[in-house]
Amino acid sequence: MHTILPFLLAMIAVIVLLNMWAAKLKIAYPILLVIGGLLISFIPGLPAVKIDPDLIFFIFLPPLLFEASWAVSFKEMRKWWRIIGSFAFLVVFFTALSVAIVTNHFIPGFSIALGFLLGGIVSPPDAVSTGAITKFVKIPKSTSAILEGESLLNDASSLIIFRFALLAIGSGQFIWHEAALSFIWMIVGGTGIGLIVAWLFVQAHKRLPTTASSDIALTLIEPYFMYWIAEQLHCSGVLAVVSGGLFLSARRLIFLNSASRIMGFSFWESFIFILNGIVFLIIGLELPEIVAGLRTDGISLSTAIGYGVLVTAVLILARIISSYAAMISTIIFRPSVAPRTGTNRKRQRLLLPLMLGWTGMRGVVSLAAALAIPITLNGAPFPHRNLILFITFIAILLTLVIQGLTLPYFIKRWNLFDHFISDEAEEATRKEMKRGLKQHVYEHLKKKQETELKDHAGMELFMRHWEEKSKAADDSWMNDKTKAIFVEMLEVQREYLTELNKDPKINEDIIRKQLYQLDLEEERIKSI
Structure with missing residues (x-):
């Protein structure tokens, strides 16, 4: 041995x-x-x-x-x-x-x-x-x-x-x-x-x-x-x-x-x-x-x-x-x-x-x-x-x-695949997917704010985060309740991507990469 x-x-x-x-x-x-x-x-x-x-x-x-x-x-x-x-x-x-x-x-x-x-x-x-x-x-x-x-x-x-x-x-x-x-x-x-x-x-x-x-x-x-x-x-x-x-x-x-x-x-x-x-x-x-x-x-x-x-x-x-x-x-x-x-x-x-x-x-x-x-x-x-x-x-x-x-x-x-490969097409698909994600999450947040969390302190920051695509400078507002909301938003995105993946025109690799990014984001939030 x-x-x-x-x-x-x-x-x-x-x-x-x-x-x-x-x-x-x-x-x-x-x-x-x-x-x-x-x-x-x-x-x-x-x-x-x-x-x-x-x-x-x-x-x-x-x-x-x-x-x-x-x-x-x-x-x-x-x-x-x-x-x-x-x-x-x-x-x-x-x-x-x-x-x-x-x-x-x-x-x-x-x-x-x-x-x-x-x-x-x-x-x-x-x-x-x-x-x-x-x-x-x-x-x-x-x-x-x-x-x-x-x-x-x-x-x-x-x-x-x-x-x-x-x-x-x-x-x-x-x-x-x-x-x-x-x-x-x-x-x-x-x-x-x-x-x-x-x-x-x-x-x-x-x-x-x-x-x-x-x-x-x-x-x-x-x-x-x-x-x-x-x-x-x-x-x-x-x-x-x-x-x-x-x-x-x-x-x-x-x-x-x-x-x-x-x-x-x-x-x-x-x-x-x-x-x-x-x-x-x-x-x-x-x-x-x-x-x-x-x-x-x-x-x-x-x-x-x-x-x-x-x-x-x-x-x-x-x-x-x-x-x-x-x-x-x-x-x-x-x-x-x-x-x-x-x-x-x-x-x-x-x-x-x-x-x-x-x-x-x-x-x-x-x-x-x-x-x-x-x-x-x-x-x-x-x-x-x-x-x-x-x-x-x-x-x-x-x-x-x-x-x-x-x-x-x-x-x-x-030059077999010159007419098949299009970086611009994949990039356009990726951008469209991200736009769809942003709109989907923003609508979810807006509905949640109107029905459940009108006076919640973190909701405005959430709304701003997704509307402006920027992160808050201070994470002290990320308490247990806001963490739960954030994780819920990530789950909503996963549901959206799962449905989007049913479209035969969508490259599944793009979907999987975005899902992996969501997993990383969830772990980042949990570690705050």
Whole structure:
């Protein structure tokens, strides 16, 4: 313990340093993390870090998926559900099938079941990697919503493929009707369990005398409960976490107070950042053992790298083909929503699916799935486990470095979104929202003054504050009663913003940022 603890602390320090370096270089931090993990593997004398494959999913996946479901805009997911669903399910299956066919043909001793296992591991693009890369360029909200929603749901679909492939490898057979029933139960049961457990936690947050610290502690155990209960009932723990996370996210204003939301946001951002970094570094630390296992299996390093490059090429091509297929089907069956660039130039229309196809960076979920492969199967070493781990690492490394470093350049070079992005439009929306807030609160105050608080000393200051958008120089007037009125005004604003968010034309990010400002304001008032 005295040797492992300093090492774990050193890992976190390395993750932080790599993140700061990535910010200085203006590149996505997952790129440096995966390269850093690779370089660390060459340092001699490092202690061996081993995690039970049966625990890897349970440790890493629930919080990663839970945080992603809180960050995604459910309104945007509903708006673009067709394309998100096709990318999250059809494209993942097509990618896994392509990987299975190619690996079965080119890799000696690689069965179709092993190919599907590898395909299930490497098929889902990573939400963290995509988000970290696209923040350096401006893309439309619709495009980012599609990528975020796809990255959330494709983890579930790919891991279902992963589980069925494991069963087929272990049993040596695949019974279609049993698989179909199991598939339905995994989806329906997983989603239902996630919603039920989430509802129970909402009641716990609302009815128990929780503080901000205890609220955050509850949110930490929520994804683990959802995942564990679903897995015990042999349905999809991933879907349970995703559905439960979306349920809780939509109700965060109901069961969490402002302090819990503010502290929770900071906690989860740091926690997920560390988890991502640890997974990347773990695979780097295991690389020497993986390479040694390849040699034991009689596979040279150059051959394994070649297989990794081949699978990466299949991943990229499958996603690009799928993107163009989605565009063509949209033009044929739904011409009214066919992709437009705001210009008649066909070049941009043709390049847009290529850009969507180029966003398929792989990341932490693929690493976690690869590490979750059991070491033994029916008492014998799991077939090609080291090769699958190595191919996964190569696919992540190449997609992050090649696609991740070139994607911002291509978006700027091709001018794909020049006609979509409008800073002036967003600024106008923001100003209109604030004007609406001011008018809404002023009318509320005026009504309250006329009916309830005609002689209240603080009301005039409240009225002046909102009418002139200025703060009082002296906060001594902020007694308990005026604090309560101020908090009530903030709650009125939240109600207004919640209603405003139902407008499909409003960018939800603007709403969320304003809600966060209200939370900060509430905490400032409470601290006076």
